Amino acid sequence: MKILIETIAKALVDHPDQVKVTEVEGENTSVIELAVAKEDLGKVIGKQGRTARALRTILTAASTKIKKRAVLEIIE
Numbered sequence: 119m120k121i122l123i124e125t126i127a128k129a130l131v132d133h134p135d136q137v138k139v140t141e142v143e144g145e146n147t148s149v150i151e152l153a154v155a156k157e158d159l160g161k162v163i164g165k166q167g168r169t170a171r172a173l174r175t176i177l178t179a180a181s182t183k184i185k186k187r188a189v190l191e192i193i194e
Contacts, residue, residue: 120140126176133155
């Protein structure tokens with residue numbers, strides 16, 4: 119899951135070297151934290167949150183495949 123979000127985020131931003139993804143795993147749930155450069159934050163969130171919603175949808179679809187819940191948090 120971490121690699122999936124990192125790959126998509128690096129394709130979206132202008133500074134792919136500043137993309138940092140950390141994964142905090144629990145028993146049933148994983149929290150994926152995405153941090154990008156301050157000027158790239160708008161690109162990751164998108165207009166009215168559409169890009170962020172799409173990232174969360176992709177993450178949910180991938181996590182149900184492995185029968186585990188995943189949550190995406192975008193760190194400012």
